[in-house]
Amino acid sequence: MRIVLLLLCCLPTACFSQGGNPFPPVDLTSDVVTVNYQDFSRIPFADGNAPRLMHMLSEPTTERLFVSTMTGKLYSISHDGSSVDEYLDLNAYGVAVMSAGRERGLQSFDFHPQFAETGSPGYGKFYTFVDVRAARVAADFSPASNDRSHDTVLLEWSAFEASSASYDGGEPRQLFRAAQPYGNHNAGEIAFNPLSTPAAEDYGLLYIGMADGGSGGDPQNLAQDMASVFGKILRLDPLGDTGRNAQYGIPDTNPFLATAGALPEIYALGVRNPQRFGWDSANGRMLVADIGQNQVEEISAVDAGANLGWNRWEGSYRHANRRINQRSPRAEPGLTWPLVEYDHNDPMLIGRAAISGVHVFRDATIPQLQNLMLFADIPSGELLYVPAAQEGGGQESIRRVLLNDDGQSKTLMQLIREENQRAGRRSPSRADLRFGTGPANELFLLNKADGVIRKIIP
Numbered sequence: 080m081r082i083v084l085l086l087l088c089c090l091p092t093a094c095f096s097q098g099g100n101p102f103p104p105v106d107l108t109s110d111v112v113t114v115n116y117q118d119f120s121r122i123p124f125a126d127g128n129a130p131r132l133m134h135m136l137s138e139p140t141t142e143r144l145f146v147s148t149m150t151g152k153l154y155s156i157s158h159d160g161s162s163v164d165e166y167l168d169l170n171a172y173g174v175a176v177m178s179a180g181r182e183r184g185l186q187s188f189d190f191h192p193q194f195a196e197t198g199s200p201g202y203g204k205f206y207t208f209v210d211v212r213a214a215r216v217a218a219d220f221s222p223a224s225n226d227r228s229h230d231t232v233l234l235e236w237s238a239f240e241a242s243s244a245s246y247d248g249g250e251p252r253q254l255f256r257a258a259q260p261y262g263n264h265n266a267g268e269i270a271f272n273p274l275s276t277p278a279a280e281d282y283g284l285l286y287i288g289m290a291d292g293g294s295g296g297d298p299q300n301l302a303q304d305m306a307s308v309f310g311k312i313l314r315l316d317p318l319g320d321t322g323r324n325a326q327y328g329i330p331d332t333n334p335f336l337a338t339a340g341a342l343p344e345i346y347a348l349g350v351r352n353p354q355r356f357g358w359d360s361a362n363g364r365m366l367v368a369d370i371g372q373n374q375v376e377e378i379s380a381v382d383a384g385a386n387l388g389w390n391r392w393e394g395s396y397r398h399a400n401r402r403i404n405q406r407s408p409r410a411e412p413g414l415t416w417p418l419v420e421y422d423h424n425d426p427m428l429i430g431r432a433a434i435s436g437v438h439v440f441r442d443a444t445i446p447q448l449q450n451l452m453l454f455a456d457i458p459s460g461e462l463l464y465v466p467a468a469q470e471g472g473g474q475e476s477i478r479r480v481l482l483n484d485d486g487q488s489k490t491l492m493q494l495i496r497e498e499n500q501r502a503g504r505r506s507p508s509r510a511d512l513r514f515g516t517g518p519a520n521e522l523f524l525l526n527k528a529d530g531v532i533r534k535i536i537p
Contacts, residue, residue: 135515140195149184151176261293288353334384355436460510
């Protein structure tokens with residue numbers, strides 16, 4: 080299952096009192112959980128640069144592990160982590176990946192649930208969501224302005240043999256192209272619901288996180304514009320042909336099919352930068368980790384047709400002039416409010432903040448994590464948790480997870496810096512932490528600074 084998150088503190092009326100900072104500092108000393116880990120695998124550097132690991136998952140039928148880099152490579156990893164092989168380089172198939180800066184590149188990938196089912200419509204098919212140079216052709220989706228920093232494309236790849244050690248198919252098929260108005264926070268995760276079965280309504284449907292187009296504060300007000308894909312979570316059938324360019328299908332259960340002026344691809348709206356989402360195996364609920372503007376990071380539940388509030392609201396607070404107004408929190412009816420929030424000014428952070436995906440432990444393989452939800456702050460590399468059953472908003476129940484390194488409890492940032500020091504490399508200023516998952520719900524820690532994949536173990 081994929082990373083999932085939830086969070087809480089207390090009821091909104093208690094948490095969000097008027098006046099003062101509504102976010103108490105995260106308690107870094109109480110209820111600390113320490114877990115064991117191992118250096119599971121290492122992805123090679125290129126020209127002296129760390130591989131910038133971004134996304135990791137297992138193909139559900141063959142249970143092979145795959146990890147992607149921002150520069151456009153997809154690697155397969157053996158179950159014990161000892162073998163790493165390049166499966167696909169997007170650039171070798173005519174995809175000129177734009178990976179300049181911290182936020183552009185190969186954003187996400189996922190395998191069709193029928194990838195390994197011989198004779199099925201989805202056999203051999205997987206999907207990548209990637210930033211590329213702006214094309215001299217019309218995009219399928221564009222902002223209202225004529226600004227075009229670059230494009231983000233959703234691509235379908237078709238392997239001849241699903242079990243092949245490396246990709247053996249041809250060039251990809253483009254499902255859609257979106258013209259991005261600005262260079263930052265443009266795309267997020269793509270994923271099939273890992274809990275879905277062939278009889279389920281959303282089996283084989285692809286969820287797509289589209290950020291608000293970038294800049295600051297959503298200057299074109301795209302996230303609330305139902306005629307725009309930006310600032311939305313989309314849902315489409317990659318094997319269908321009823322979409323606007325006949326390269327994908329529109330599910331007949333999407334929530335806005337009968338809404339005048341609304342794009343039928345939209346599943347939910349009002350997100351800023353939906354980097355990661357997932358599903359909780361205990362209740363099937365979908366949740367999204369949405370990176371905030373200047374003050375609030377948040378996790379929200381996502382139901383069909385939900386409006387998460389951006390850019391009118393940042394978390395539980397009215398957003399205006401790039402700041403939040405603490406008066407009258409959660410004062411607009413009809414919106415979906417966060418389950419989790421934390422403050423950019425919290426002392427645990429390193430001057431920057433960005434929330435990343437979550438992982439819910441519902442089994443006893445690692446007892447101290449059972450029924451906890453884990454999530455992360457990307458720049459600092461802080462690994463955090465809350466009880467899985469709690470809801471509400473705020474950060475009073477957030478606690479810390481540390482890693483046991485030969486009897487010493489350490490943060491991931493400490494491990495990254497020590498790894499780089501041993502290798503004679505410069506100490507990084509940030510971790511750029513992401514989660515990865517394995518076929519048995521294992522949790523992996525990725526980062527963009529040392530190429531090491533670390534696995535949480537019993």
